[in-house]
Amino acid sequence: MAKYQEIKVNMEELKRKTKILKALSHPARLCIVKGLLNIGSSNVSNLQNCMEMPQSTVSQHLAKLRSAGIIKGEREGVQVNYSVVNEDAKRIIESLFE
Structure with missing residues (x-):
């Protein structure tokens, strides 16, 4: 009878x-x-025009993407430019859209 291997799981990860x-x-x-x-990066106005959403x-x-740690915003004057900083998210998008 085959032995089952113990599965080690890092719940925080x-x-x-x-x-x-x-x-x-x-x-x-x-x-x-x-x-x-x-x-690379964009402000909310450019994203809004591209996506045709308010x-x-x-x-x-x-805000949800920022909260999840996927993007960050850098203030440049009155604008905030957003960019993707999470490597896991980058890999997910790359694998979905190869």
């Missing part, structure tokens, strides 16, 4: 990865991250 997957599971947020990876809606999605 699984929780971090789950948070990333949840944040990317919305089509608008997936679009934002894919777009930011394509262009700025407030795009800002809400950016």
